[in-house]
Amino acid sequence: PDTGVTRHYNFTVMRDITAPDGYRKSAMLINGQFPGPTIEANWGDTISVTVNNMITAGTEEGLAMHWHGITQKGTPWEDGVPGVTQCPIVPRSSFTYTFQADQYGTGWYHSHYSAQLTDGVFGPVIVHGPNHANYDYDLGPIMISEYHHHDYWSNLVEIFSRPPVIPNVNNNLINGRGIYNCSGTDCSPGASLSRFSFRSGKVHRLRLLNTGSNANQKISIDGHTMTVIANDFIPVKPYNTDVVTLGAGQRTDVLVKATGSPRDAYWMRSSIDMDCLNSTATYPTVTAAIYYEDADPSTWPNTTSTVVWQSNNCASDPLNQTVPYYPLTPPGTPSTTETIEINLAQNATGHYLFYMNNATFRANYNAPLLLLDRTGNFSDPYYANANAYNSGANSSVRLVFNNIYPMHHPLHVHGHNFWVLAEGRGTWDGVVVNPANPQRRDTQMMQAGTPENPAYVVLEWELDNPGVWPLHCHMSYHVSMGLSLNIIEQPEKIQQLKIPASLAKTCHEWAVFSGQEFVNEIDSGV
Ligand SMILES: [Cu+2]
Numbered sequence: 001p002d003t004g005v006t007r008h009y010n011f012t013v014m015r016d017i018t019a020p021d022g023y024r025k026s027a028m029l030i031n032g033q034f035p036g037p038t039i040e041a042n043w044g045d046t047i048s049v050t051v052n053n054m055i056t057a058g059t060e061e062g063l064a065m066h067w068h069g070i071t072q073k074g075t076p077w078e079d080g081v082p083g084v085t086q087c088p089i090v091p092r093s094s095f096t097y098t099f100q101a102d103q104y105g106t107g108w109y110h111s112h113y114s115a116q117l118t119d120g121v122f123g124p125v126i127v128h129g130p131n132h133a134n135y136d137y138d139l140g141p142i143m144i145s146e147y148h149h150h151d152y153w154s155n156l157v158e159i160f161s162r163p164p165v166i167p168n169v170n171n172n173l174i175n176g177r178g179i180y181n182c183s184g185t186d187c188s189p190g191a192s193l194s195r196f197s198f199r200s201g202k203v204h205r206l207r208l209l210n211t212g213s214n215a216n217q218k219i220s221i222d223g224h225t226m227t228v229i230a231n232d233f234i235p236v237k238p239y240n241t242d243v244v245t246l247g248a249g250q251r252t253d254v255l256v257k258a259t260g261s262p263r264d265a266y267w268m269r270s271s272i273d274m275d276c277l278n279s280t281a282t283y284p285t286v287t288a289a290i291y292y293e294d295a296d297p298s299t300w301p302n303t304t305s306t307v308v309w310q311s312n313n314c315a316s317d318p319l320n321q322t323v324p325y326y327p328l329t330p331p332g333t334p335s336t337t338e339t340i341e342i343n344l345a346q347n348a349t350g351h352y353l354f355y356m357n358n359a360t361f362r363a364n365y366n367a368p369l370l371l372l373d374r375t376g377n378f379s380d381p382y383y384a385n386a387n388a389y390n391s392g393a394n395s396s397v398r399l400v401f402n403n404i405y406p407m408h409h410p411l412h413v414h415g416h417n418f419w420v421l422a423e424g425r426g427t428w429d430g431v432v433v434n435p436a437n438p439q440r441r442d443t444q445m446m447q448a449g450t451p452e453n454p455a456y457v458v459l460e461w462e463l464d465n466p467g468v469w470p471l472h473c474h475m476s477y478h479v480s481m482g483l484s485l486n487i488i489e490q491p492e493k494i495q496q497l498k499i500p501a502s503l504a505k506t507c508h509e510w511a512v513f514s515g516q517e518f519v520n521e522i523d524s525g526v
Contacts, residue, residue: 062088076467083363104129
């Protein structure tokens with residue numbers, strides 16, 4: 001739908017010292033907030049966000065904001081990926097993103113420039129739409145993110161050391177809150193835990209988001225069962241669970257009936273799945289307090305958890321459990337299929353990078369693919385680093401991924417929700433799970449594999465959105481190490497897009513900036 005209503009926001013991103021868990025560190029804040037402000041709209045509204053880059057303290061950096069899960073149909077230039085859809089916003093400049101809230105449910109936005117997300121450049125997006133399950137109260141976004149006391153650049157330096165060092169995770173936060181046992185000069189008072197309110201007998205909607213960089217989160221509420229009603233922006237047939245599993249970038253909306261009595265208080269918990277972190281964590285579990293209407297909010301809950309969860313090789317919930325509420329059947333035979341092997345290997349300088357069919361992605365901030373494609377010159381030498389797949393005039397694409405390296409990957413596509421036809425270990429046998437109505441979402445976990453026993457995931461979508469759409473691992477380290485490809489979708493139609501002049505302006509300004517300042521692109525750039 002198109003409501004004709006526009007929701008305006010103004011974001012200023014800058015470096016500042018903050019101490020959400022009691023430890024003072026340099027972070028990147030949006031309008032002085034960590035996490036950033038909530039964007040709220042109705043389905044069919046237009047969202048307009050002016051992003052001001054004031055990252056000027058210390059090293060000046062570019063910026064680009066991505067609207068995770070919004071399909072940007074007809075507006076691919078608003079997707080906010082530097083080197084793919086735009087040149088970075090230069091320091092002291094701004095860019096206004098205008099796009100339709102074409103999905104509804106729980107989403108988020110984050111910087112797609114290098115690993116700025118890890119330093120705090122993210123926030124929630126709530127789009128109100130039709131409800132297929134009834135509830136009484138909406139508790140709003142519940143953002144869970146693991147947290148580092150070093151800035152993102154220091155982490156990337158460790159990741160790109162030879163061999164790579166995966167940094168320790170210092171804490172785990174819910175809506176930017178958690179407590180660190182801080183001692184020394186870098187401490188600041190006032191850290192606390194998030195708090196939520198329940199009314200006995202009522203049903204509450206919790207919008208759970210993994211806005212972290214790399215960790216898998218396991219979320220539960222003491223004494224309560226959760227009913228899953230949506231995964232990412234896709235409503236699903238409700239099912240009950242004691243624990244919600246979220247990989248980086250994924251969301252799950254749950255309904256929780258308050259079955260306790262009015263004076264009760266309970267802990268909500270989120271734990272980093274340490275079997276999937278490939279590193280250490282000082283505080284892997286964060287809690288938030290849930291107070292019923294007559295509970296005493298001056299004391300913390302004293303409940304314990306009886307939930308026992310399994311790592312399941314870092315997988316998402318089984319595909320036969322996650323059935324979209326509104327069925328959509330994929331084409332019987334996709335018009336094009338690519339089989340892509342994922343592996344980790346050393347490049348010529350001995351640095352470890354991820355490869356997809358022996359190709360790794362690296363953004364050219366000065367030459368975004370979408371603007372390059374307007375020329376129709378696909379022999380441009382830049383495409384060597386773009387890891388681009390030209391889908392031509394095909395109407396649908398199927399990607400069969402085989403992972404032979406023992407790390408899992410939450411695979412995220414831009415511009416679409418994909419069907420997840422199958423996932424598991426070994427070699428895909430061609431069987432589609434629930435073929436009339438397979439799971440759809442925008443981020444799907446691929447399990448860890450080995451050369452002898454690969455993991456596979458099979459994704460498919462209709463090529464109905466002309467543009468250049470990244471498909472990448474949402475783990476910050478992995479995409480920094482090049483685990484991204486770009487689908488050039490309907491290139492003939494890309495050349496007919498009326499791209500606003502503000503996009504060319506980002507490149508004019510970036511050409512000047514990068515000509516004067518040394519832009520140290522330590523990672524893939526996205
Ligand atoms: Cu990954």
